[in-house]
Amino acid sequence: MATESQEIDRYISREYEHGFVTEVQQDTFPPGLDEGVVRAISAKKNEPEFMLEYRLKAFEIWQQMEPPEWAHVHYPAIDFNSISYFSAPKADSDKPQSLADVDPEILETYEKLGIPLHERAALAGVAVDAVFDSVSVATTFKDKLAEEGVIFCPLSEAVHDHPELVKQYLGSVVPTADNFYAALNAAVFSDGSFVYIPKGVRCPMELSTYFRINALNTGQFERTLIIADEGSHVSYLEGCTAPMRDENQLHAAVVELVAMKDAQIKYSTVQNWYPGDKEGKGGIYNFVTKRGDCRGARSKISWTQVETGSAITWKYPSVVLTGDDSVGEFYSVALTNNYQQADTGSKMIHIGKNSRSTIISKGISAGKAENAYRGLVKVLPGATGARNYTQCDSLLIGSRCGAHTFPYIEVQEPSAQVEHEATTSRIGEDQLFYCRQRGIAEEEAVSMIVNGFCKDVFTELPMEFAVEVQRLLGVSLEGSVG
Amino acid sequence: MLKVNDLKVEVNGKSILKGLTLNIGAGEVHAIMGPNGSGKSTLSHVLSGRDGYEVVGGSIELDGEDMLALSPEARAWKGLFLGFQYPVAIPGLNSSVFMREAVNAQRRSRGESEYDAMDFLSISREKMKLLDMDESFMSRAVNDGFSGGEKKRNEIYQMALLEPRLAILDEIDSGLDIDALKVVSEGINKLRSPERSLIMVTHYQRLLDYVVPDFVHVLSGGKIIRSGGRELALELEESGYGWLEQDMAAAE
Numbered sequence: 001m002a003t004e005s006q007e008i009d010r011y012i013s014r015e016y017e018h019g020f021v022t023e024v025q026q027d028t029f030p031p032g033l034d035e036g037v038v039r040a041i042s043a044k045k046n047e048p049e050f051m052l053e054y055r056l057k058a059f060e061i062w063q064q065m066e067p068p069e070w071a072h073v074h075y076p077a078i079d080f081n082s083i084s085y086f087s088a089p090k091a092d093s094d095k096p097q098s099l100a101d102v103d104p105e106i107l108e109t110y111e112k113l114g115i116p117l118h119e120r121a122a123l124a125g126v127a128v129d130a131v132f133d134s135v136s137v138a139t140t141f142k143d144k145l146a147e148e149g150v151i152f153c154p155l156s157e158a159v160h161d162h163p164e165l166v167k168q169y170l171g172s173v174v175p176t177a178d179n180f181y182a183a184l185n186a187a188v189f190s191d192g193s194f195v196y197i198p199k200g201v202r203c204p205m206e207l208s209t210y211f212r213i214n215a216l217n218t219g220q221f222e223r224t225l226i227i228a229d230e231g232s233h234v235s236y237l238e239g240c241t242a243p244m245r246d247e248n249q250l251h252a253a254v255v256e257l258v259a260m261k262d263a264q265i266k267y268s269t270v271q272n273w274y275p276g277d278k279e280g281k282g283g284i285y286n287f288v289t290k291r292g293d294c295r296g297a298r299s300k301i302s303w304t305q306v307e308t309g310s311a312i313t314w315k316y317p318s319v320v321l322t323g324d325d326s327v328g329e330f331y332s333v334a335l336t337n338n339y340q341q342a343d344t345g346s347k348m349i350h351i352g353k354n355s356r357s358t359i360i361s362k363g364i365s366a367g368k369a370e371n372a373y374r375g376l377v378k379v380l381p382g383a384t385g386a387r388n389y390t391q392c393d394s395l396l397i398g399s400r401c402g403a404h405t406f407p408y409i410e411v412q413e414p415s416a417q418v419e420h421e422a423t424t425s426r427i428g429e430d431q432l433f434y435c436r437q438r439g440i441a442e443e444e445a446v447s448m449i450v451n452g453f454c455k456d457v458f459t460e461l462p463m464e465f466a467v468e469v470q471r472l473l474g475v476s477l478e479g480s481v482g
Numbered sequence: 483m484l485k486v487n488d489l490k491v492e493v494n495g496k497s498i499l500k501g502l503t504l505n506i507g508a509g510e511v512h513a514i515m516g517p518n519g520s521g522k523s524t525l526s527h528v529l530s531g532r533d534g535y536e537v538v539g540g541s542i543e544l545d546g547e548d549m550l551a552l553s554p555e556a557r558a559w560k561g562l563f564l565g566f567q568y569p570v571a572i573p574g575l576n577s578s579v580f581m582r583e584a585v586n587a588q589r590r591s592r593g594e595s596e597y598d599a600m601d602f603l604s605i606s607r608e609k610m611k612l613l614d615m616d617e618s619f620m621s622r623a624v625n626d627g628f629s630g631g632e633k634k635r636n637e638i639y640q641m642a643l644l645e646p647r648l649a650i651l652d653e654i655d656s657g658l659d660i661d662a663l664k665v666v667s668e669g670i671n672k673l674r675s676p677e678r679s680l681i682m683v684t685h686y687q688r689l690l691d692y693v694v695p696d697f698v699h700v701l702s703g704g705k706i707i708r709s710g711g712r713e714l715a716l717e718l719e720e721s722g723y724g725w726l727e728q729d730m731a732a733a734e
Contacts, residue, residue: 428570429533429534430568430570431570431572433532433533433554434569434570434572435572435580435584436531436553436554436555436558437530437531437532437555437558437563437566438558438581438584438587438640438644439555439558439559439584439585439587439588439591439644440555440580440583440584440587441555441587444583448572448575448580448583449572449575451575452573452574452575452576452623452624453573453574455575456574
C-alpha cells in the first residue's frame with residue numbers, strides 16, 4: 001500500500017499559510033547574551049529595581065544549568081549567543097498609546113491572521129492582547145474589563161501598575177530554577193500577558209493573546225501570568241504563528257496560572273508556529289513551561305491545546321493540585337508532519353485530598369514525524385481519595401512516522417486511584433476505502449477520520465477556536481445538527 | 483445494466499478471477515454463491531474499485547460506462563453501492579455527518595444542490611422509519627461499538643439513503659442470527675425496485691429464503707460454473723458445492 005500512504009501524505013501536508021514577513025522598522029539587539037543584555041532589556045522597559053534583580057538572579061542560575069536532553073527529540077545544540085534577545089517594532093513615540101497609534105502594517109498582519117484586534121471585534125466577545133516579537137502591541141477592551149475590576153494588560157505594564165501582584169505571584173508556580181528554559185525565560189523575558197480576576201468575578205469575555213515572531217534570528221520569550229482570585233472564572237485563549245525562515249527560531253515561554261479557592265481557569269492554545277519546510281529546514285523550536293497551581297479548595301484548571309506547528313515542541317502543561325477537591329484537566333491534540341518532532345504531555349501533581357485529574361491526549365503523526373506523549377501522574381502522601389484518568393491515543397498516517405508513549409506514575413497514597421489507557425492506530429486502508437465507496441473523496445475522508453479521532457478534545461475548545469482549529473487541521477466543520 | 487465480460491483479476495501475481503462473465507438487467511436480483519476462496523469477495527471489491535487487485539483482462543460496464551477507469555468514489559457517484567461484509571468502525575465520526583457528506587458528494591457529482599442539515603435530517607428520518615430503525619443510530623459514531631446485526635442494518639440504511647442503481651451486498655447475512663437476518667432481509671426487500679439491481683454474494687442459501695433471487699450463479703475457481711434460477715440454490719443446499727466442482731473437473 002505504498003502508493004496509498006503517499007497519497008495520504010500529500011493530502012495531509014499543506015503549505016504553511018502564515019509565512020509572510022511584515023516590513024516594519026525594528027529595534028533589535030545584536031545577537032548574544034550576557035549580563036549586559038539582561039540589564040539592557042530591563043532598562044529598555046524602565047523596569048523597577050525588583051524586576052532587574054529577579055532577572056539577574058535568573059541569569060546567574062541559568063548559566064549554571066545544562067539544556068535538557070531527556071526528551072525524545074533530536075536537534076543540533078543551540079548556540080544561545082547567535083540569538084537576539086530583544087526585538088520590538090520601532091514606533092515614532094516610545095510605544096503605542098492606543099490602537100490608533102499602532103503601526104498599520106502590524107494591524108494588517110493581525111488582520112491576515114484573522115485576529116479581531118479592532119474594537120469592532122466586540123461582536124466576537126474576545127479581548128485580545130497581541131504580542132509581536134517581544135512587545136505587546138495592543139490590548140483591546142481594557143475599559144470594559146476594568147469596569148469589572150479585571151486587569152488584562154501586558155506584563156511590562158503590570159510591573160509598573162501592579163507591582164505588588166507581580167511580586168507576589170511571578171515565579172510562584174514556575175520557580176526560576178525549575179528548568180533550563182524557564183531560567184532563561186526569567187532572565188530575558190520580554191513581555192506577555194498579565195491577568196488578574198478579582199474575587200467572585202466571572203470574566204465577562206474570553207481573553208486572548210496572539211503571539212507572532214516576525215524578526216529574523218530573534219528568540220521570543222514571553223511570560224504570561226494569570227491569577228484567578230477566590231470564586232472567579234476566566235477563559236483564556238492563546239494563538240501563535242511565525243513567518244517562514246530557513247533558520248530555526250527559539251520560543252521559550254513560561255505560563256503561570258494561579259487558581260484560588262473555588263476559582264476556575266480554562267486555558268486554550270492553538271499553536272501554529274512555522275514547522276519548517278518539507279525537508280525539515282527552519283521552523284520554530286518551541287520549548288515551553290506551562291503550569292497551573294490549584295492553590296485553593298475546589299479550584300479548577302483546565303488546559304486545552306491544539307498543536308500543529310513548530311519544528312520541535314517540548315511542552316508539558318501541568319497542574320499542581322494543592323487544594324482539597326481541586327480539579328486538573330488536560331486535553332491535547334498534537335499533529336506532526338514531515339520532519340516535525342513533538343515531545344509533549346502533561347503532569348498532574350496531587351497534593352490535596354480528593355483532588356481529581358483527567359488527561360486526554362491525541363497524537364497524530366504523518367510523514368516522517370515523531371510524536372511522543374510524556375506524562376507524569378504523581379500522588380503525594382496524604383492526598384487521600386485522589387483520582388486520575390489518563391487516555392492517550394495515537395494515530396499514524398503512513399508508515400514512516402512514529403508514536404511513543406512515556407507514562408510515569410508515582411503513587412505514594414494507598415487510597416488513590418490511577419487509570420491509564422493507551423491506543424495506537426493507523427488510518428487504515430479499509431477505513432479510507434469504506435469512505436470512498438460511499439462517495440467521499442480521499443482528501444475529505446482523511447479529514448473526517450482525523451476529525452473523529454480528535455473529537456473528545458475539540459468538544460473542550462471554546463467556540464471562538466473551534467472553527468479555526470477545524471480549518472487548521474484541514475477538516476470541514478461537522479454538521480450543525482444535534 | 484451491469485456487464486462484466488471475461489474479467490481476469492490477479493492479487494500479488496496470483497490469478498483469482500479467471501474469465502468471469504456476468505450480465506445483470508435493471509431490477510434483477512442475482513445471487514452469487516460459492517465455496518470459500520472461490521473469488522466471491524474479490525469480485526465485490528473489483529467491482530467497487532478497491533486497491534490491491536490487478537485487472538489483467540476483461541471489462542466492467544455500468545450503464546454502458548467503463549467502470550475500470552473510475553476511482554471508487556466516482557463509481558459510487560454513478561450509483562454503485564457495496565454493502566460490506568465487515569463494515570469498518572470510524573471512532574468519533576458521527577454517522578449522520580458521514581452520511582450527509584456521502585449523499586452530498588453524490589449530489590454534487592450530478593450538479594444537484596447539497597442538502598443542508600435540516601433537509602438531511604428529514605430524509606434520514608424517513609429512511610429510518612422505512613427500515614424500522616431507532617433514531618439513535620444517527621447520533622452514534624460510524625459502526626463504532628455496533629453489534630454484528632446493527633452493522634448490517636446500518637449498511638442497508640446507507641443503501642436506502644444513497645439509492646444506488648446497483649447494490650452489491652457482500653455476505654450481508656454473515657454473523658447474523660435468524661431474527662437479525664429476517665430484519666435485514668425485510669429491509670433489502672423494501673429497497674427492491676424495477677430500476678435497482680442487486681447482487682447478493684453469499685455462502686449460504688438461507689438468505690435466499692428471505693430475499694428471493696431471480697438468478698443464481700455458482701462461482702468456483704474464479705469462474706461462474708453454473709447459472710440457473712432459484713432452484714439451483716436449493717439443489718446446492720442439498721448436495722453441497724462438491725458435485726458441481728466434480729462436474730467441472732470431469733468436463734475439463
